[in-house]
Amino acid sequence: MAPSSGRRLASRTKEEPEERKIVGINKETVTNTVSTDYPDNFIDEDHAWDVDYFRSKFRVEWHENNEHEAQFSLIGLDASIANAFRRILIAEIPTLAIEKVFMNNNTSVIQDEVLAHRLGLIPFTGGKKGIRDWMTYLSKDADGQDLCFDHNTVQLSLSVECTKNKDAKPDETDPTKLYHNAHVYARDIVFQPLGDQEKWFSGDDIIRPVNPDILIAKLRPPQVLDMDLHMHKGIGADHAKFSPVCTASYRLLPTITITKPILGDDAKKFQECFMPGTIKLEKVTRQEARQAGSGYEGHEGENKAVVANAMYDTVSREVLRHDEFQGKVKLGRKRDHFIFSIESSGQWDSDELFLESVKVMKQKVGKLRQLAVTMVTENSI
Amino acid sequence: MSREGYQIPTAQSSAPGASSTQVSRADDNMGTTMTYMCGDCGFKFPLKRQDNIRCIECGCRVLYKERTKRMVQFEAR
Numbered sequence: 001m002a003p004s005s006g007r008r009l010a011s012r013t014k015e016e017p018e019e020r021k022i023v024g025i026n027k028e029t030v031t032n033t034v035s036t037d038y039p040d041n042f043i044d045e046d047h048a049w050d051v052d053y054f055r056s057k058f059r060v061e062w063h064e065n066n067e068h069e070a071q072f073s074l075i076g077l078d079a080s081i082a083n084a085f086r087r088i089l090i091a092e093i094p095t096l097a098i099e100k101v102f103m104n105n106n107t108s109v110i111q112d113e114v115l116a117h118r119l120g121l122i123p124f125t126g127g128k129k130g131i132r133d134w135m136t137y138l139s140k141d142a143d144g145q146d147l148c149f150d151h152n153t154v155q156l157s158l159s160v161e162c163t164k165n166k167d168a169k170p171d172e173t174d175p176t177k178l179y180h181n182a183h184v185y186a187r188d189i190v191f192q193p194l195g196d197q198e199k200w201f202s203g204d205d206i207i208r209p210v211n212p213d214i215l216i217a218k219l220r221p222p223q224v225l226d227m228d229l230h231m232h233k234g235i236g237a238d239h240a241k242f243s244p245v246c247t248a249s250y251r252l253l254p255t256i257t258i259t260k261p262i263l264g265d266d267a268k269k270f271q272e273c274f275m276p277g278t279i280k281l282e283k284v285t286r287q288e289a290r291q292a293g294s295g296y297e298g299h300e301g302e303n304k305a306v307v308a309n310a311m312y313d314t315v316s317r318e319v320l321r322h323d324e325f326q327g328k329v330k331l332g333r334k335r336d337h338f339i340f341s342i343e344s345s346g347q348w349d350s351d352e353l354f355l356e357s358v359k360v361m362k363q364k365v366g367k368l369r370q371l372a373v374t375m376v377t378e379n380s381i
Numbered sequence: 382m383s384r385e386g387y388q389i390p391t392a393q394s395s396a397p398g399a400s401s402t403q404v405s406r407a408d409d410n411m412g413t414t415m416t417y418m419c420g421d422c423g424f425k426f427p428l429k430r431q432d433n434i435r436c437i438e439c440g441c442r443v444l445y446k447e448r449t450k451r452m453v454q455f456e457a458r
Contacts (some may be wrong), residue, residue, distance in 0.1 A: 101455040107448055112455055120457025222423070229457075239458055 016047065022255060022332040027320040035078060035335055063311075063339070070350035073253065074338045082250055082338040088357040089248035091236040095347045096124055096131055096154060096207075098241075099138075100230040107223045115217065119158075119229060120241045122186050122214055123345045126154075126207035130200030131233075131347070132356075138232045150195030154207055154231040158189045162219035179221055187212035189229065207231070210346030244353055246343040253337035254313040258305060260328040261295040267305040270329075273319040280308040311339065417444040 016037045024031035037047045057076040064071040074082060101116040108115070135154075139147045162181045175182040186209035193201060201207050217225060236243030256278070262270045263284070271279040281303040289300035296304070315333070319325050344350040414427035419436035420443030426436070428444070435442055 098457045101457050103453045103455060105448065105450070112453060116455035116457045241457070 021335045023252065023335050025315060025317065025331040025333060027317065033335075037078075065351050067349050068344045068346060070340075070342045070344075070354070072340055072354075074250075074340060076336050077338070078336070079338075082340075084361060085354070085357050086248055086250060086340075088360045089245050089342060089353060090243055092360050093244045093348075093353060093356050094137070094233045094235050095242050095244045095345075096126070096135065096231050096233055097239075098122065098124075098156070098229045099232040099234065102228040102230070103226075104228070105224050105226040108217050108219050108225055109223075110217050115225075118216060119189075120239075122189075122216075123210045123347060124207055124231065125210050125347045126191075127201045127205030128348065128352075130197075130205065134196075134200055135233055137234070148230070150197050152232065153194070154197065154201075155192045155194055156189050156207070156229040156231065157192055158184075158216075158225055158227050158229065160184050160188055160219065160225045162221050162223050164221050175218075175220070179219075182219055183215060184217045184219060184225060185212060186214035186216060188216070244345055244348050244356075246345050248340070248342045248353075250338040250340045252333035252335060253339055254310045254315050255330075255332040255334055256307045256310045256313060257330040257332070258307065258328065259330055261299075262305040262325065262328055263296075263299055263302050266324055267303045269322070270305040270319065270325060273322070273325075274316075275312045275314055277309055278307070278312040279305050282306045416447055418447065419443070420445055 020032075020036060023033055036042070039046060039048050041047065054076070059073075059075040061073040061075065062071075063073065074085075098120045101112075101119055103112050103116070106112055106115060110118070134151055136152050138152045139149075141147055160181050162179050165178055165180055168178050172178050181188075189209060191201065191207040219225070234242040256274075261284075267281055271281060273279075284296045284299045284302050284304050286300050288294055288296040289298065291297075313331075315331065317331065319329055320331065340354070342350045342353055344353055348356065414429055416425055417428050418425050419439060419441050421441035422436065422439045424436060424438045425447075426438075428434070434444055436444065
């Protein structure tokens, strides 16, 4: 390329101007949605990916961390990576779920197939180390027959018979008092340890349903349920029952920029356009009122709208519908600020899940690297 | 492998499938007793091939055959 074309050797600028990271949210359109922080987008700017630069800019902020729900922000990474983590969380972290049902007897009104499907969807938990490190996927022999061992199969049994309660009052109408075992719950499923499982899953670590009160079936005398259940490890890509999360999603951090002062009653109305806590009202100070060209002249002591916490904004764009705020506010989202929300289905803690997804990602990258290396070495021969 | 010969691959497999298969085949051939349940009063009683199809207790003519005692395998999907 000729030097006169204006394109010179790229300087080492990696810093991207803040305004380029903002997705514009307008009344009816969304603009600037694509990231541009990679080479050949701007003259004199490099933006080649650099691990040290990434490390210096990347941040994690925790907002909420409960056993079954976590919210945190990953700041300074590309949507492709954030989305990869989300997809791994949903579909590729192995969990234990009921996979085979050996029905010895079922005289209840629920059909065998439906009951088996219901049982499969019940989330179970137990000794995490045992499930994660000791348990393996089910293996098959050369003929495709399953090879069940203590380290790949967990056996459970469900055996319930509904009988009349002799002690019930004659005018009793409540089925749970009239009969024994009128309702079958997830807590009626009994874990039957095999082989070495005693070592990993005993005491507090016993394999048990996360929610013991899940209703499986309703019985009347003399209906019987009697079955053995086998649990295997699997991933969400195979069946949704193996997915370790109820939801795993992210959203971009909203930005609200007030470009011209919003004062008095307008400020109150402006505040009501957003979720509670997003906008706060402050008094115009004497200093601001004195400053010529600030827009606050002569408004000392009046309310003005100030952004308190843009994260609470649902980006409903309600504010853009009102004429009085035309040209006074700009809505947007930060393209490299991902607010993750992970809700665990119970087998794992929600914060463990994200670490687990990072582990899966690392394994994938490791495999890819190996392939890339062999590709290069084979071509060079 | 036929379904009749199937055994639960567990430690406690005492071959329940095999034994019950033999019993049911004997029933088919020789017309020995089968247990039925009355559709009205729920009473369980045995019937032979030539017997009247009628409940011994209440005379109801609707009788139900009992569900198979054989193990049936399902995928929880």
